[in-house]
Amino acid sequence: MNTITFISGPCGCGKSTLADAYAKRLVDSGVCRQVYVIHGDDFHAGFVQTQERVGPDCPQFMYWPDILAFNWSCILDAADRALGRQVDVVIDYVIEEELPRVMALARRHGAQVRYVVLTASDATLRERLTSRGDPDLIDRSLFLKKKLEGMRCNQGHLLDNSAMTLDEEIDALLLRDFTVPGSLPVPQDETQAERIARMEQILNEAKAAVRALENTIARCEAMQADVRTLEAYYTGPLWRRDYEDDEAGRIPKDLSRGVLSEDGIWNLLSDWQRLQAAHSFDPEET
Numbered sequence: 019m020n021t022i023t024f025i026s027g028p029c030g031c032g033k034s035t036l037a038d039a040y041a042k043r044l045v046d047s048g049v050c051r052q053v054y055v056i057h058g059d060d061f062h063a064g065f066v067q068t069q070e071r072v073g074p075d076c077p078q079f080m081y082w083p084d085i086l087a088f089n090w091s092c093i094l095d096a097a098d099r100a101l102g103r104q105v106d107v108v109i110d111y112v113i114e115e116e117l118p119r120v121m122a123l124a125r126r127h128g129a130q131v132r133y134v135v136l137t138a139s140d141a142t143l144r145e146r147l148t149s150r151g152d153p154d155l156i157d158r159s160l161f162l163k164k165k166l167e168g169m170r171c172n173q174g175h176l177l178d179n180s181a182m183t184l185d186e187e188i189d190a191l192l193l194r195d196f197t198v199p200g201s202l203p204v205p206q207d208e209t210q211a212e213r214i215a216r217m218e219q220i221l222n223e224a225k226a227a228v229r230a231l232e233n234t235i236a237r238c239e240a241m242q243a244d245v246r247t248l249e250a251y252y253t254g255p256l257w258r259r260d261y262e263d264d265e266a267g268r269i270p271k272d273l274s275r276g277v278l279s280e281d282g283i284w285n286l287l288s289d290w291q292r293l294q295a296a297h298s299f300d301p302e303e304t
């Protein structure tokens with residue numbers, strides 16, 4: 019059974035970076051022999067157009083709704099061709115209303131859909147877009163972030179990567195169940211070879227997930243003392259002083275300071291405690 023992994027999220031959340039790295043991990047770990055990566059923005063980037071205002075008397079000019087429709091046609095056509103050759107697909111693009119079209123493509127090929135919506139704190143998105151030279155996208159990014167986080171179909175598929183490394187994002191993709199309900203078709207008239215190949219794929223994906231989980235637990239155990247140091251900083255007077263200085267503009271703007279966001283450390287500590295309970299690594303044992 020083939021898989022469509024679709025990575026959505028606002029501008030600056032790292033969709034393309036994750037798509038490339040995730041596909042490489044799948045191949046390097048032996049889960050897949052080949053993966054086809056589709057960057058949706060590449061189709062949009064193909065349009066070279068005037069910056070002057072174009073009136074309705076220019077029928078050859080494509081406005082944004084037409085460009086968006088064109089992009090989606092290209093994305094789904096490319097994915098259709100790859101799946102037709104039994105190649106897994108990783109796609110990154112913003113999904114607003116188009117998930118049913120992706121599901122229809124998956125059903126046509128008997129493929130499953132794994133759907134993740136990247137998000138990040140407002141401060142992180144601003145910092146990323148500014149550092150890459152796209153400050154004009156900040157307002158659009160924050161608008162999309164709010165919209166995507168509030169969509170019912172995205173609940174259970176959100177991944178906040180504000181404080182995550184790229185490897186941690188990939189581990190989360192492997193470990194968490196991002197499968198869209200209803201996208202796992204029951205094989206009909208499956209041959210023996212097809213059944214063995216399907217079970218082989220499940221075996222390889224499960225082995226990769228176990229290895230990723232073991233590596234993550236080992237990293238968490240090794241970081242216990244550091245996390246306790248971070249917690250002491252956050253609950254003591256130094257964090258409050260640093261936060262107030264940042265709010266007053268006394269901290270250099272080019273200094274990465276996600277640690278001073280109001281929810282950054284709190285969310286990390288909450289996640290840390292949840293993982294300790296789930297995976298039984300005791301902070302007092304390390």
